Amino acid sequence: xxxxxxxxDKNHYQKDSIINDFCMTICTVNGSGSATANSTLLRxxxxxxxxxxxxxxFPSNIKGLPTWFSIRVSKDGYLAxxxxxxxxxxxxxxxxxxxxxxxxxxxxxxxxxxxxxxxDRDDVIVYPMPxxxxxxxxxxxxxxxxxxxxxxxxxxxxxxxxxxxxxxxQVLLDQFKKKTSVAESxxxxxxxxxxxxxxxxxxxxKYHVEQMPPLEGYIMSDGNTAGALGAIYGGFQFCxxxxxxxxxxxxxxxxxxxxxxxxxxxxxxxxxxxxxxxxELASIGMAVGAGWAGLRALTSTSGPGxxxxxxxxxxxxxxEVPVVVWDVQRVGPSTGxxxxxGQSDLILNYYLGHGDTRQLIIIPSTVxxxxxxxxxxxxxxxxxxxxxxxxxxxxxxxxLWMTKAFEYPDKPIDRGKILWEEDLEAFGKEWGRxxxxxxxxxxxxxxxxNSHENAAxxxxxxxxxxxxxxxxxxxxxxxxxxxxxxKIDNARDILPEPIIQENQGAxxxxxxxxxxxxxxxxxxxKLLEQGISTDFMRIRALPxxxxxxxxxxxxxxxxxxxxxxxxxxxxxxNIDYCDQSDRLISLSYIDGLPMPAxxxxxxxSEKEQN
Amino acid sequence: xxxxxxxxxxxxLTRSDYRGERSTLCPGCGHNTISVQIISACYEMNIDxxxxxxxxxxxxxxKSPTYFLSQSFGFNGLHGRMPSMALGAAFAxxxxxxxxxxxxxxxxxxxxxxxxxxxRRNLPMVYIVENNGVxxxxxxxxxATAERGLELKYQGENPFLPIDIAxxxxxxxxxxxARSFAGDxxxxxxxxxxxxxxxxxxxxxxxxxxxxxxxxxxxxxxxxWGRQHEAPLHDISYVPTRRAIILDEFDEGQTKExxxxxxxxxxxxxxxxxxDPTDKWQALKILxxxxxxxWLVTGLIYVDPDQPxxxxxxxxxEKPLNRMTNxxxxxxxxxxxxxxxxxx
Numbered sequence: 001x002x003x004x005x006x007x008x009d010k011n012h013y014q015k016d017s018i019i020n021d022f023c024m025t026i027c028t029v030n031g032s033g034s035a036t037a038n039s040t041l042l043r044x045x046x047x048x049x050x051x052x053x054x055x056x057x058f059p060s061n062i063k064g065l066p067t068w069f070s071i072r073v074s075k076d077g078y079l080a081x082x083x084x085x086x087x088x089x090x091x092x093x094x095x096x097x098x099x100x101x102x103x104x105x106x107x108x109x110x111x112x113x114x115x116x117x118x119x120d121r122d123d124v125i126v127y128p129m130p131x132x133x134x135x136x137x138x139x140x141x142x143x144x145x146x147x148x149x150x151x152x153x154x155x156x157x158x159x160x161x162x163x164x165x166x167x168x169x170q171v172l173l174d175q176f177k178k179k180t181s182v183a184e185s186x187x188x189x190x191x192x193x194x195x196x197x198x199x200x201x202x203x204x205x206k207y208h209v210e211q212m213p214p215l216e217g218y219i220m221s222d223g224n225t226a227g228a229l230g231a232i233y234g235g236f237q238f239c240x241x242x243x244x245x246x247x248x249x250x251x252x253x254x255x256x257x258x259x260x261x262x263x264x265x266x267x268x269x270x271x272x273x274x275x276x277x278x279x280e281l282a283s284i285g286m287a288v289g290a291g292w293a294g295l296r297a298l299t300s301t302s303g304p305g306x307x308x309x310x311x312x313x314x315x316x317x318x319x320e321v322p323v324v325v326w327d328v329q330r331v332g333p334s335t336g337x338x339x340x341x342g343q344s345d346l347i348l349n350y351y352l353g354h355g356d357t358r359q360l361i362i363i364p365s366t367v368x369x370x371x372x373x374x375x376x377x378x379x380x381x382x383x384x385x386x387x388x389x390x391x392x393x394x395x396x397x398x399x400l401w402m403t404k405a406f407e408y409p410d411k412p413i414d415r416g417k418i419l420w421e422e423d424l425e426a427f428g429k430e431w432g433r434x435x436x437x438x439x440x441x442x443x444x445x446x447x448x449x450n451s452h453e454n455a456a457x458x459x460x461x462x463x464x465x466x467x468x469x470x471x472x473x474x475x476x477x478x479x480x481x482x483x484x485x486x487k488i489d490n491a492r493d494i495l496p497e498p499i500i501q502e503n504q505g506a507x508x509x510x511x512x513x514x515x516x517x518x519x520x521x522x523x524x525x526k527l528l529e530q531g532i533s534t535d536f537m538r539i540r541a542l543p544x545x546x547x548x549x550x551x552x553x554x555x556x557x558x559x560x561x562x563x564x565x566x567x568x569x570x571x572x573x574n575i576d577y578c579d580q581s582d583r584l585i586s587l588s589y590i591d592g593l594p595m596p597a598x599x600x601x602x603x604x605s606e607k608e609q610n
Numbered sequence: 611x612x613x614x615x616x617x618x619x620x621x622x623l624t625r626s627d628y629r630g631e632r633s634t635l636c637p638g639c640g641h642n643t644i645s646v647q648i649i650s651a652c653y654e655m656n657i658d659x660x661x662x663x664x665x666x667x668x669x670x671x672x673k674s675p676t677y678f679l680s681q682s683f684g685f686n687g688l689h690g691r692m693p694s695m696a697l698g699a700a701f702a703x704x705x706x707x708x709x710x711x712x713x714x715x716x717x718x719x720x721x722x723x724x725x726x727x728x729x730r731r732n733l734p735m736v737y738i739v740e741n742n743g744v745x746x747x748x749x750x751x752x753x754a755t756a757e758r759g760l761e762l763k764y765q766g767e768n769p770f771l772p773i774d775i776a777x778x779x780x781x782x783x784x785x786x787x788a789r790s791f792a793g794d795x796x797x798x799x800x801x802x803x804x805x806x807x808x809x810x811x812x813x814x815x816x817x818x819x820x821x822x823x824x825x826x827x828x829x830x831x832x833x834x835w836g837r838q839h840e841a842p843l844h845d846i847s848y849v850p851t852r853r854a855i856i857l858d859e860f861d862e863g864q865t866k867e868x869x870x871x872x873x874x875x876x877x878x879x880x881x882x883x884x885x886d887p888t889d890k891w892q893a894l895k896i897l898x899x900x901x902x903x904x905w906l907v908t909g910l911i912y913v914d915p916d917q918p919x920x921x922x923x924x925x926x927x928e929k930p931l932n933r934m935t936n937x938x939x940x941x942x943x944x945x946x947x948x949x950x951x952x953x954x
Binding site (some may be wrong): 290 | 658660661663675676681683684688692693695696699700701703706724727735883915920924926930938939943
């Protein structure tokens with residue numbers, strides 16, 4: 001295979017060669033089977049040791065509408081979306097003209113030559129691909145031609161850029177697992193197309209891919225798979241869920257992995273239950289019921305589902321029921337852009353519920369953090385006897401990311417203050433379900449099945465005293481609600497602390513959360529090149545750690561960067577730290593796409609120059 | 611009288627061990643009668659109260675679980691959404707008896723969806739609807755089970771046809787459907803016992819008059835109407851397994867027997883008509899006829915003791931899930947290593 005690479009070597013050392021640093025967007029028709037081809041390219045680049053990220057921009061549609069898959073290759077390890085394309089692979093006549101506008105000058109267009117379209121730009125390099133001819137020549141069953149024609153661009157692009165065919169071969173074998181013959185027939189198309197390109201195309205562009213040292217300690221995964229695995233290693237026992245984009249694949253991953261990982265070793269029976277509910281009103285009801293009964297319970301949903309879950313979340317908060325809720329955010333209000341990403345559910349979740357509520361929120365930024373928070377969330381929920389919401393988003397949840405390998409939990413499962421028969425017998429103090437024995441606002445709980453004569457109590461959403469008895473006494477109400485507030489407040493110091501990246505002497509702070517981290521890290525480097533030195537604080541939980549305020553206070557100006565219209569994190573910071581509001585500047589917008597670094601670089605440098 | 615022996619059941623408990631707080635419902639409320647029969651049924655069936663868990667929604671009926679079985683755990687959930695909560699909790703210990711108490715406002719409006727999905731999944735539980743045709747706690751609005759033409763003090767005349775809970779359950783493929791009347795406590799008790807022995811969702815639609823807002827003698831959910839128009843399908847007796855010998859007391863040919871999952875037997879003594887509660891078609895017909903002719907048809911309307919339950923589909927371990935140890939819950943480090951390797 002090395003010979004294939006050599007043929008392009010003569011171009012390698014041209015002055016303007018760009019090696020391992022470009023963005024390539026593959027434009028296809030939804031439902032045409034391009035996902036396998038795209039992930040083959042993505043994984044092959046990863047196997048060559050090159051930092052890479054892939055973003056699938058897809059419509060709310062099963063078949064027919066345009067879809068785009070952007071692969072960013074970055075020797076420097078930048079994983080954020082970029083708003084322009086160096087390379088376009090065009091398989092979709094519908095979007096041909098429009099897509100071309102995103103191509104930079106000096107960029108490259110690969111296009112299926114059956115698309116009858118004029119390319120009216122002379123500043124791009126064009127490679128036609130005889131997709132139909134090549135697929136005719138290949139030995140492919142007629143019914144699979146539409147799908148396998150995507151392997152033509154895999155072969156041609158690999159040949160021109162220098163992606164190794166033996167790596168492509170290996171990735172195909174991995175992807176098709178036991179179906180070796182399917183992998184081989186796909187590879188035959190790749191090889192045919194690569195050979196055609198070698199013989200018929202002269203490399204004229206400046207983009208190259210080169211092997212880098214292996215990416216030790218990294219894997220490729222999406223956040224929803226990671227979240228499900230985290231839940232499994234956190235000892236999840238019950239999941240009630242309802243399908244919704246972009247959260248469905250989280251519960252579906254539980255369905256894939258739990259039967260393998262969570263069987264009783266002796267009987268081979270399942271020690272978990274997963275139930276697809278009739279709606280989100282029921283999925284949260286099931287999870288709250290299970291959490292109350294002593295199971296590690298979760299549900300996964302997105303914004304519209306959270307709206308429906310509100311009343312049960314209010315009950316769970318007040319009846320003090322541990323439960324874990326994943327909100328994989330999409331774009332609202334209303335049905336909004338159901339297949340696009342955003343961070344607009346922050347305020348909704350933090351204050352979720354009627355009456356005085358405040359929920360615990362944890363916000364992962366990376367796929368590996370989805371795994372980590374996936375198991376930790378159960379410990380927090382049990383520890384504080386309250387719902388824990390994990391705020392992910394479509395970009396993190398559904399896209400395939402290069403991420404650090406999942407780390408096995410570094411501490412044992414913490415079930416919090418739960419009393420079984422022998423614990424109650426040995427308790428030695430007065431016990432009431434809502435009695436604050438330790439002065440930390442967290443009472444001890446018992447669960448159904450406990451046969452101790454004092455164990456049973458009646459949980460309710462109505463006013464109750466320390467023993468769970470119905471009460472409308474003003475004093476009792478106030479005392480109870482204040483205790484719950486204290487409990488939630490105490491979580492500030494226990495939930496994941498903010499992560500702070502400092503540049504010595506920086507007076508400017510960047511504050512962000514969740515999946516915008518890659519854009520902020522990239523912007524930090526590029527702002528420094530412009531002479532603007534910044535520190536970065538990534539907030540990982542609400543209520544806010546005291547360290548957040550320290551960071552804000554120690555910077556003259558803090559840019560709060562987020563993917564929503566109103567600057568919701570900025571609003572929460574302003575409420576909690578109103579004395580710091582002149583140090584807080586909101587940088588926020590939402591258009592459905594992941595945030596590129598350019599937005600931050602431009603916004604910050606403009607404001608800093610004024 | 612100091613040497614008077616307090617009677618206990620076979621698990622060594624007295625009847626008062628099955629009681630709860632004093633009821634705060636209106637004196638004469640049908641729901642109180644049902645609470646008393648729940649106490650009797652559980653006492654007589656020798657069920658340990660620690661092995662029962664109670665759930666309810668919102669409304670007068672849903673307040674009642676504090677008025678019985680104070681030694682049992684319970685959770686008073688949300689309006690119409692008790693089924694989902696009960697379902698999630700039931701998985702914690704699938705050997706426990708699950709008892710849900712709802713009302714017509716709770717089940718037949720917001721709760722209709724969860725109710726139908728509960729019976730469709732056939733979660734083993736007793737689901738009681740204390741049905742009075744009216745919203746009591748909010749003071750006398752029509753519920754969805756109110757008959758057309760019903761006049762209420764502040765509401766005027768109800769223009770809509772009612773929802774029949776037993777019919778909804780049947781059409782929803784419920785495995786146990788019964789209707790009873792709070793004015794017929796013996797029948798309520800025997801049906802409750804059968805329901806507790808059934809493996810699957812046992813729906814008990816119990817007409818339970820609201821003495822404050824809907825008890826006029828000419829209305830379908832009143833005591834007087836019930837007493838005058840009750841048409842029992844059979845005279846029902848519950849016979850626990852070990853007392854099967856008692857069956858000899860019943861006249862052969864005049865009874866029908868249904869053996870429930872735990873081996874207990876429901877003996878149905880023939881009254882006016884031959885009625886077979888395992889025939890769903892006949893069940894639907896009798897409900898339709900009763901509605902047309904305005905009888906209050908009561909008894910065991912339909913039962914399928916062998917319908918698979920939700921647990922059967924999920925291949926669950928038998929050990930209570932909520933007593934699993936940490937080592938049973940977290941897979942090994944080696945398994946995670948393999949997962950990581952599969953993702954490069």
